[in-house]
Amino acid sequence: MSNKIQYDKVLNKAQLSAVTAPEGPILVIAGAGSGKTRTLIYRVAWLIERGVPPKEILLLTFTRKAAREMLERAAKLSDRRCKNVSGGTFHSLAQYVLRQEAHRLGFSPSFTIMDRSDMEEATHALVPEVDGEKRSIRLPKRSTIATIISKAANIEKPLDEIMETEYPQFLPVVSQIEHLLTLYREYKRKNNLIDYDDLLLFLRLLLKEDAEIRLQLSNRYKYIMVDEYQDTNRIQSDIIRYLSSLHKNVMAVGDDSQCIYSFRGANFKNMFDFPSHFPEARIIKLEENYRSTQPILTMTNALMDQAREKYTKCLFTRREGNEIPLVIDTGNERDQAFYVCRAIEALLDEGKQLRDIAVLFRAGFHSFELELELTRRNIPFAKYGGFKFMESAHIKDLLAHLRVVINKEDILSWGRLLRLLKNIGPGRSQAIIDWMKKEDVAADRIDEWPGISKEREGFGKLAKLMN
Structure with missing residues (x-):
């Protein structure tokens, strides 16, 4: 059962233009608070009302939850078949395709997907093969290594270029990190593992190299919509072009002024490259704001006008409000x-x-x-x-040191600062506290604890600090 929507009654002129646009590539420049999500929802409903089978529509969003909520809203508005639209993230699409077609790339479709913590553990476990057991060099911590490797994959630049601009302090060990990356790739291959970056890279490779799969998927997904296009990277942009190779029916929705994931490789220039990738593209601007008052939008427009590379837009609203925002420039x-x-x-x-x-x-x-x-x-x-x-943990650590200087009976603070020492857990810290109380030992004599062995250096530094 479906409900007939009176689109011209529920959408503004720009939204209506986007929702009812004919086939072909469309770039929707959606200013903040301009009803971007609403436009996508009504576009799905409009396509299905006109007989497009739900399975031929692909809605790509930043999270699966966002896609699910959009399709549920579309189903309530118009037709429950909207729930059958293929909706999800680039990664979920990649997983779906690779589970069926991985053999074409030479690996098993029963691969295991590694999350970020798996990636960190794997690279950390491989460090001894790079540096040996003695650890004669200082490599970045595991989370930093994972970030460097992931960013290199997403923006497709060599490790040394990324490290030169973002991690210059680790340039002396760039060759070791490159070696670690080689070992990590081999580790994944041997164990049939794929990380999240691989999902996108392998999907693009499959679409690029295998014409049969490229045409099959392009024929399956005849209408493609992409949310938050400003937060896509080059790999995702390439995937969209391959998927639309038969029809060019792509609606990309985003705002070049709202890119927030550049640290993960997102490239807002995909917004500016869209017309060159799709020469027949129509550009539609959503400029009516439903969230703010005009004085706020006037200030926002003036600020955004300073951008060197931009799509010119002028946000406006029908909401009343005379409170003028203030910009206060303080020294620090x-x-x-x-x-x-x-x-x-x-x-x-x-x-x-x-x-x-x-x-x-x-x-x-x-x-x-x-x-x-x-x-x-x-x-x-x-x-x-x-x-x-x-x-914050480091502030609590500092306060624990100050508290035991004032009150050596503060057992909680002693327990906290003792556990900062190497090889000291709850049991040993309690034993030290019991000894100090029994022997009436001052804080600056903690290095006299009889249980000290290889931890003596740490205890000595603590005693010196307490003095």
């Missing part, structure tokens, strides 16, 4: 914290409630300076996302 984070706290105190003096005041940060760790100033001024606050400054 401490001055910024002072200003924000003074502003909060002024609002409190006007009778405003703390629960009605919020401070937003780009990342949680940027709030530390403000947390200290709020605490100093006795202004209560709650932090959402990440730890409060005083709850």
Whole structure:
């Protein structure tokens, strides 16, 4: 059963133009808050209403959850067959295809997919083969090695180029990391393993090298929609071109001003390259904003206008609002914290409630300076996302050292700082605490503990610090 949608009644002019666009490549420049998701949902419904079989539609999103929610909303709006549309991420599509066709690339379709922690463990286990058991050189920690290897795969650049620009401190060991990468690739091949980066690389390779599969998939997915196109990388862009080789029915939706995953290899220039990859492309701009007031959008437009490479757009809204945003230029984070706290105190003096005041940060760790100033001024606050400054592990470690200097009976703090020493777990730390209490030992004599053996150097440093 389906519901007939009156598209011209529920969509604005630009959204309607995108939803009802004829076949062919379409690039939708969707400004912030302009109804990007709504447009994709109605596009799915519109295609199915016009007789397109659901299985011929491919909706690629950044998460499987996003795809599922979009298709469920489309089903409620129009036709429950919308749920049968092929929706998911690039990685889920790659896994689906490779499970059936991996033999064409010379490996078993029963491969195991490695997640990030598997990747870190595998490369860490291979380090002795690079450096030997003595560990005579200092390699990056396992998470950094995994990041370097993954970024090299995603942006398809040599390791030394990536390290020169982003990890210059590790350039002296670039040859060892390259050796480690070679061992890692061999390890995956021998054990029929694939990591997330391989999924995309192998799918592209399959589409590029095997004309039969390329045409088969292009014929299967006759209408392709890609969400958050500004956050795709070159590999994903190539996959889209191969998948659409028979028909060019691609709708890419994104905003060049909202690329947030460049650190993972995303390339917002895919937005600018789309018209050259698809010369017949129509460009549709969604500029009506449903989220903000006009003064905020006016400031945003002025800011985005400074970008050197951009699609020109002018966000506007019908929402009322006269509050003009302020841009305050402070000299440093401490001055910024002072200003924000003074502003909060002024609002409190006007009778405003703390629960009605919020401070937003780009990342949680940027709030530390403000947390200290709020605490100093006795202004209560709650932090959402990440730890409060005083709850951070390294701050708690520092405070534990200070507390035992003042109060050697502070068992909790002793337990925390002792476990920072090599080979000291809960059992041994408790034994040390019991000995100190029994013998009435001062903090700076902790290196006299009779149980010390190879840990003596660490205990000596701790005793010196306590003195």
